[in-house]
Amino acid sequence: MTLRLYNTLSRRKEAFEPIDPANVRMYVCGPTVYDVAHIGNARPVIVFDVLFRLLRHFYGPDHVTYARNITDVDDKIIARAAEEGVAIDALTVRTTKQFHEDVEALGCLAPTREPRATEHIGDMIAMIERLIAIGNAYEADGHVLFHVPSMPDYGKLARRSLEDMQAGARVEVAPYKRDPMDFVLWKPAREGEPGWDSPWGHGRPGWHIECSAMSAALLGEVFDIHGGGIDLVFPHHENEVAQSRCAHGTEVMARYWLHNGFLQVEGEKMSKSLGNFVTVPDLLAAWPGEVIRLTMLMTQYRQPLNWTQDAMREAWRALDHWQDLTRDVEPGGLPASVLAALEDDLNTPKAIAALHELRSAAAHGSSEAAAGLKAGAQLMGLLQVDPQAWRAWRPAELAVDEAQIEEKIVARAEARKSKDFAEADRIRDELAEMGIALKDGPEGTSWEIAR
Ligand code: AMP
Ligand code: ZN
Secondary structure, three states, X not given: OOOEEEXXXXXXXXXXXXXXXXXXXXXXXXXXXXXXXXXXXXXXXXXXXXXXXXXXXXXXXXXXXXXXXXXXXXXXXXXXXXXXXXXXXXXXXXXXXXXXXXXXXXXXXXXXXXXXXXXXXXXXXXXXXXXXXXXXEEEEOOEEEEOHHHOOOOOOOOOOOHHHHHHHOOOOOOOOOOOOOOEEEEEXXXXXXXXXXXXXXXXXXXXXXXXXXXXHHHHOOOEEEEEEEHHHHHHHHHHHHHHHHHHHOOOOOEEEEEXXXXXXXXXEOOOOOOOOOOEXXXXXXXXXXXXXXXXXXXXXXXXXXXXXHHHHHHHHHHHHHHHHHXXXXXXXXXXXXXXXXXXXXXXXXXXXXXXXXXXXXXXXXXXHHHHHHHHHHHHOOOOOOOHHHHHOOXXXXXXXXXXXXXXXXXXXXXXXXXXXXXXXXXXXXXXXXXXXXXXXXXXXXXXXEOO
């Protein structure tokens, strides 16, 4: 086994060597539960689920600990609850429940641990106290701030120098900050906001300290893999590193930092104002979860991903074909081609190409290929649904008008009879465009939905 992962820390692909193969530890920043997940949020969830499955395959299911947090205290949550006029708890409980349903429908395993920020406030307070005691943080005006210049190699993960950051900073300038880059560890709670008693008064934690405290509580001071979207490298992950390394006096917080690229929709940045905002529950209402999952995996995780309707159709066709060939097949040994692709920094498009090769061998009668296809797809969290459930679903756009098709078949037959072959071909092409394939036989012409 030679798992290689691109490490944002070194900007290189590296061979993965866990600290303790008996307990491989991964932390991924989870959702802030104020709104339903959009398709961009689903990317890290699916990508790191594939890595979780791969690690379980290599090290054994009992030897991998995957922690993905729920951020259930945050400014955005407070603002949304006020907007909707609902209690904060009601909003976070409802949103968390929806998130769980969505990720399960996307074929993701539950993480081993799922800490909620509000369950770890004590750990956060203890960590902040430690940072103050050793001179990396200070209290000012009811706030506690991390003093960035107190850490000489701050900026190492994001590869930004302090000067660059200060020059380009869009950071909040507050009178109580000693340096404009200093960031909040604790802030006072205003009237009506959630808060906890602390040595610095009634208040709540900043977002960055949440992940530092939760990862240390569940995975230890140094662990193997830390993941999230590329947008989190700076400032969120840089600040996590600063807090954790200073508090624990360690060289690194996590040894491998993995970041997924961003997702766009039909070539444009997804935004509510552009009207192309795609939520996971909306997509799941229109497509099976596995189609969404396969569409996501058709692009390697570090690349930008363009989410299109066409890609989902392509994914559906592929799955439909694979389902057909593996319906009554027991999964066999894992195909080396699939494993080799995934081992190479989760090259899922290459793994999918390998599955297509197995499909074609399976279609030519190789039962070994069919068994390999099933095993390889299942390692990626695909072909898990019951074939009957799969068959019961058809894309709405393929819900065909049978009468219209029959009419065109008759028109084509007439064109052929009068030797107007150009017209006959045109009709066949028109049907092909609609996703309908014709089969001419001794009994006449029949049709089927093309795959
Ligand atoms: P948030 O709830 O905004 O903190 O995001 C949760 C996760 O989704 C983070 O890991 C983000 O990096 C990731 N994420 C958000 N938007 C996108 C996007 N458009 N493409 C890929 N990942 C995203
Ligand atoms: Zn985090």
